Amino acid sequence: MLFNSYEYLLLFLPTTAAIFFLLNRFVSTTVAKLWLVAASLAFYSWWGLAYLPLIIISILVNYGVGTALGSSYLAPFSRKAVLAAGLAFNIVLLGYFKYANFVVDNTNSLAGTSFHLDRIVLPLAISFFTFQKIAYLIDSYHRKTVGYNFLSYALFVTFFPQLIAGPIVHHREIVPQFSDPKAALLHVGNIATGLCILSIGLFKKVMIADTFAGYVSTGFDTEGALQCVDAWAASLSYSFQLYFDFSGYTDMAIGSALIFNIRLPINFNSPYQATDIQDFWRRWHITLSRFLRDYVYIPLGGNRSGELSTYLNLFLTFLVGGLWHGASWMFVIWGGMHGVAIVCHRVWSRYGGQMPAALAWFVTFSFVNLTWIFFRAKDLNSAKRVLASMINVLDGSLLKMFDIQQRHATLLIGLGFVIVLFAKTTVEFCTEARNLERTSVVSGAALAISLIAMSFVTAGVSEFLYFNF
Amino acid sequence: MSQISLFLKSAVLTTVLVPLLWVLSLGRYERAEHWLSDVYFAKLYRAAHITEPKTIIVSGSNSLFGFDSKTLEDKIGRPVVNLAGHAGLSLDFHIKMAEKFAKPGDLIVMPLELSYYAARPDLTAWQVANMSSWGAKYMDWSPGILLNFFRNSSFTSILTRTLIRRIPGDAESKVLATVDANTAIGALDWHGYSYKSMNSRGDILLKWAPPMAIADQPYTYGFTSDFAIQRLQSLQANLIEHGAMLRLTWPATMRNRLFDLSREKDQSIVQSIKDRLTVAGLSIICDPQTFQFERQFFLETNMHINAEAAERRMEALGVCMSDSG
Numbered sequence: 001m002l003f004n005s006y007e008y009l010l011l012f013l014p015t016t017a018a019i020f021f022l023l024n025r026f027v028s029t030t031v032a033k034l035w036l037v038a039a040s041l042a043f044y045s046w047w048g049l050a051y052l053p054l055i056i057i058s059i060l061v062n063y064g065v066g067t068a069l070g071s072s073y074l075a076p077f078s079r080k081a082v083l084a085a086g087l088a089f090n091i092v093l094l095g096y097f098k099y100a101n102f103v104v105d106n107t108n109s110l111a112g113t114s115f116h117l118d119r120i121v122l123p124l125a126i127s128f129f130t131f132q133k134i135a136y137l138i139d140s141y142h143r144k145t146v147g148y149n150f151l152s153y154a155l156f157v158t159f160f161p162q163l164i165a166g167p168i169v170h171h172r173e174i175v176p177q178f179s180d181p182k183a184a185l186l187h188v189g190n191i192a193t194g195l196c197i198l199s200i201g202l203f204k205k206v207m208i209a210d211t212f213a214g215y216v217s218t219g220f221d222t223e224g225a226l227q228c229v230d231a232w233a234a235s236l237s238y239s240f241q242l243y244f245d246f247s248g249y250t251d252m253a254i255g256s257a258l259i260f261n262i263r264l265p266i267n268f269n270s271p272y273q274a275t276d277i278q279d280f281w282r283r284w285h286i287t288l289s290r291f292l293r294d295y296v297y298i299p300l301g302g303n304r305s306g307e308l309s310t311y312l313n314l315f316l317t318f319l320v321g322g323l324w325h326g327a328s329w330m331f332v333i334w335g336g337m338h339g340v341a342i343v344c345h346r347v348w349s350r351y352g353g354q355m356p357a358a359l360a361w362f363v364t365f366s367f368v369n370l371t372w373i374f375f376r377a378k379d380l381n382s383a384k385r386v387l388a389s390m391i392n393v394l395d396g397s398l399l400k401m402f403d404i405q406q407r408h409a410t411l412l413i414g415l416g417f418v419i420v421l422f423a424k425t426t427v428e429f430c431t432e433a434r435n436l437e438r439t440s441v442v443s444g445a446a447l448a449i450s451l452i453a454m455s456f457v458t459a460g461v462s463e464f465l466y467f468n469f
Numbered sequence: 470m471s472q473i474s475l476f477l478k479s480a481v482l483t484t485v486l487v488p489l490l491w492v493l494s495l496g497r498y499e500r501a502e503h504w505l506s507d508v509y510f511a512k513l514y515r516a517a518h519i520t521e522p523k524t525i526i527v528s529g530s531n532s533l534f535g536f537d538s539k540t541l542e543d544k545i546g547r548p549v550v551n552l553a554g555h556a557g558l559s560l561d562f563h564i565k566m567a568e569k570f571a572k573p574g575d576l577i578v579m580p581l582e583l584s585y586y587a588a589r590p591d592l593t594a595w596q597v598a599n600m601s602s603w604g605a606k607y608m609d610w611s612p613g614i615l616l617n618f619f620r621n622s623s624f625t626s627i628l629t630r631t632l633i634r635r636i637p638g639d640a641e642s643k644v645l646a647t648v649d650a651n652t653a654i655g656a657l658d659w660h661g662y663s664y665k666s667m668n669s670r671g672d673i674l675l676k677w678a679p680p681m682a683i684a685d686q687p688y689t690y691g692f693t694s695d696f697a698i699q700r701l702q703s704l705q706a707n708l709i710e711h712g713a714m715l716r717l718t719w720p721a722t723m724r725n726r727l728f729d730l731s732r733e734k735d736q737s738i739v740q741s742i743k744d745r746l747t748v749a750g751l752s753i754i755c756d757p758q759t760f761q762f763e764r765q766f767f768l769e770t771n772m773h774i775n776a777e778a779a780e781r782r783m784e785a786l787g788v789c790m791s792d793s794g
Contacts, residue, residue: 192472199476207624408625440472444479449624452487456620 001046003252004205004454012043016160017259024184032184033151036260040158044124051123054093055158061089062133063153066140079141086137094130097122102327125164127324129157131291136171138295145171152178161256165249167267168287174262183261194258196430196439199447201251204426206450209245212237212416215409219386220376227397231389233409238376239369240416243272246285251426266427272368272420275360276349277341280368288324292317311346315339325375330383334374341367487627491619494630496605499598503636505555506603507664508533510641511648512671513570516550522574523548526671527567529556529582531720535774537783538670539652544787551671553580556772557595558604560588560697564704565609573712577704578790580720580760582772583689586742588697592621601626603636645669656776659768674776678768685725686771691738693745701751716793717746719757721782723764723771730758754793759785 001008016039023032045052065086069079097120104117136153139145148156152175162169177183219226219234226234250267257264267286274280281289297317303310315336322335355363370387377383401410424432430439516525524547526532532553542549552566560581567577597618600608608614644664651657652668659678660666666673705715719739722728729735739757746753759782766778774782 188473192476195473195476211625436472437475440475441479444476445483447476448480448483449487452484453624456623 001043003249003256004202004450006451006454007046009202009451012039013256013259020260021184021186025186029181029184030151033155033178037151037154037158040155040160040163043160044158044163047124050121054123054126055129058090058093058129058133059154059157062086062136062157063150065089066136066145066148066153069137069140070143070146083137083141087134090130090133090137094126096120097126099323099327128166128168129163131168131288131295131324132157132171135291135295139171145175148175159257159262161253161260161262162264165246165253166285166287167250167253167265168291169264170287170290173265177262180261185261187261190258190261192436192440193430194255195447196255196443197251197258197426198255199443199450200426200429201248201253201255202450203446204244204248204251206453208416208419209241209243209248211412212241212244215412216241216376219389220378220382226385226389228389228392228395229397229401229406231386231392232398233406233413235369235373235386235390236413236416237409239272239372240413240420242372242375243268243420244416247426254427266425268425270420270425272365273361274364274368275357276364277338277345277367280364281338281342288321292321296320307350311343314342314346318342330374330377330379333380334371337371337374488619490631491622491627492615494627495601495610496636497602497630498633498636499602499626499630501595501599501602501604502555502557502662503603503638504662504664505599506606506636507638507644508667508671509552509554509607511644511664511667511669512550512552512554514645515669515671516552516570519548519550521548522572522576523550524576524578525549525567525570526551526553526578526580527563528553528580528720529558529563529585529772530554531556531582531722531772532580533667533671534673534675534768534772535721535776535779535782536672537674537776537779538672539668540780540783541787542670544783545790547576549670553671555599556582556584557593558599559592559596560585560700562596562600562604562607564700566607567704567715568707571708571711571713575708575713576716577708577713578716578718578786580718582720583722583739583742586689586697586746587692587694588700589694590696592617594621597621598626602630639664672779673773674779675768675773676776678773678775680767681769683723683764683767683769683771685727686723687727688722689728689738689742691741693742698745698749698751701746702749705751715751716790717751717753718755718786718789719753719760721772721774721778722757722761723767724761725764725771730761752793755785755789759789 001012003009016036020032020036020039023035041052041055044055065082068074068082069086074082101117101120104115107113108115136145136156148171153171155178156169156171156174157163159174215233215237219231220238247268254264254266265287269283269286271280271284274283297313300313300316301309302313316339318335318339319332320335322331322333322338325331325334373386374383377386400406423429430443432439516523524541524545526536526538526549530553532551533555536551536553538549538551550570552563552570554563554566563579563581563585567579571577601618601622647665648667648669651665652670654668656674656676657666657668659675666675668674701715701717708715722730724730730739736758743753762774762778762781766774768775
């Protein structure tokens with residue numbers, strides 16, 4: 001079920017919340033939690049029942065392994081073996097569904113073999129919930145999950161606001177909330193703030209991201225010659241589309257969860273205001289960066305083994321981050337570019353390099369915008385085509401950016417810059433105590449406008465971009 | 470609780486306001502072919518002021534351009550008013566024009582562009598933009614049509630129409646005086662897409678125009694849609710009920726390597742349309758080859774013929790209209 005669908009907004013979310021609080025009030029919190037798990041599994045199965053067994057088996061296996069790791073009955077060696085088996089289970093599952101075709105295709109083209117593997121459909125959300133479970137197992141090994149019961153664990157994995165595309169929540173910040181008796185009580189303030197965040201997120205997706213999508217397709221999904229102005233419009237539009245799409249999704253997840261008194265971590269903090277690449281990764285998809293830091297970079301050795309080793313670890317972490325997004329060399333290139341940039345930034349900082357803030361912002365944004373081309377393009381030739389057209393300023397088309405055919409795109413991109421550079425984040429906007437009345441009015445209007453726009457034939461319901469990962 | 474109450478009030482108010490804003494913005498400016506507004510005003514003015522039985526021409530621009538109503542009047546002996554407009558307009562728009570002005574004894578001649586026989590009920594963005602701006606005054610806005618157009622709109626268009634000035638246009642007296650003056654001249658010089666290039670019968674009959682898009686075109690692959698057939702059947706029944714008659718005929722086309730009616734292949738494509746219409750009880754008169762012209766007779770697009778070709782077209786149309794009664 002898509003967050004930006006009438007089924008979710010007008011039926012699923014209000015019904016699930018109403019029954020949850022009624023069960024809490026009149027039956028028991030355990031039954032209410034069971035209801036939430038069932039509703040979440042129904043939410044997951046909306047696209048099809050095929051992968052429902054997969055997520056259920058995965059929950060059972062990981063909870064079993066986690067419980068075993070947390071117990072005091074296993075010898076140290078056995079605990080390591082159980083942890084390795086548990087990690088292998090998750091990695092093999094993810095590897096099979098996400099990377100098997102990629103490996104076979106590349107093996108065939110490199111070694112001239114002709115192995116055949118039917119196209120495997122990626123189960124929804126597997127990249128996200130696999131990361132959560134890996135974190136859970138490692139922390140169970142370190143005995144940081146003692147006392148979790150099965151229901152809380154199942155709810156942590158399946159809780160529908162974060163199930164499909166994050167934020168990649170850590171059990172430590174979610175499971176205790178489910179056990180808090182206050183979470184069982186209907187909290188008007190949380191509902192109001194949740195509705196506000198949800199509505200602004202929906203607006204970002206329906207009214208902003210989907211509007212940019214048209215200009216992105218013009219540049220990336222067409223063949224033939226591309227004018228310089230169209231290439232720039234496509235490239236910048238994608239930077240904005242991805243941001244508003246993904247941060248809109250995250251807002252909707254945070255808002256939905258807050259209605260149930262659950263606080264999800266923020267995932268975006270005005271990333272396009274970043275003045276260096278490290279700053280960018282502290283603001284963009286924060287929960288992924290956090291996971292990669294804690295469960296890839298630090299286990300690789302982090303910065304503990306000298307400068308060169310740190311550079312290598314940073315680079316490898318970003319390669320993993322790139323590959324996590326999908327089984328494609330384009331994501332590897334994208335991750336590699338960010339890895340190199342992070343290393344360069346570290347070297348630059350180490351030797352005291354500085355530049356004016358405006359220039360630093362410009363360099364950072366330009367680099368991020370450039371790398372999104374590789375992230376979005378279907379292959380290297382397509383990326384080269386867009387890049388070559390962007391460089392081809394001598395075609396004179398940039399001078400036509402305010403002509404009648406281009407004016408709309410130019411103004412929209414200008415508006416995009418104004419919002420990403422000067423607007424508050426959604427959470428800041430909706431929690432500003434001084435202006436609660438104003439935020440209620442604005443977010444109510446945002447919800448209504450988005451619901452109306454969703455009824456437009458030309459708009460339709462479009463999936464969130466991060467559903468593909 | 471007051472926060473949630475404010476939130477809900479704001480949402481409900483916006484839900485009411487946005488569609489209301491859209492309805493109020495109908496007829497205001499949007500990027501569209503606004504020149505058609507004055508063109509239709511002059512055409513409809515004439516259609517409304519002819520009292521005796523008349524012939525009404527209805528189609529896209531293949532008959533707005535390259536059609537000589539005066540010559541046809543002389544041949545068939547009854548007044549002609551040319552209501553042809555633009556091939557981007559919906560089939561329903563043309564049908565409504567025909568139904569609105571048909572009176573007992575009238576003959577409706579429709580040299581529809583071949584693409585109309587494959588028409589679908591869906592609205593195009595072009596149609597929405599044009600009908601929501603200049604075309605609003607020519608539409609019969611039933612709640613169903615309003616909802617359909619609203620659902621095919623966008624917020625950009627609502628904002629544009631709400632914020633931007635009303636459609637600029639010339640005074641009605643000036644439009645009528647200009648087309649009357651043009652009637653006395655005959656074939657005109659190019660004054661752009663404007664009533665200034667048109668005569669009072671509704672023809673844009675030009676000697677010359679700057680070429681813009683005279684590219685090869687297949688015009689049709691022979692596909693006919695159930696929707697188009699049903700709408701034309703309904704029009705025919707409606708006209709008969711009101712004592713008028715419908716005559717479908719062929720549009721002007723350009724002979725090119727993708728569509729050449731001297732070739733058997735293209736003849737059979739056209740024949741397939743004719744067969745489908747015949748089965749549906751809709752006859753189409755004349756030989757389509759007599760309305761196909763060489764490239765040099767076309768003005769600025771591959772749809773619009775010049776005055777010289779228009780005379781040949783009227784000759785052929787006059788003959789087959791007489792033959793078909």
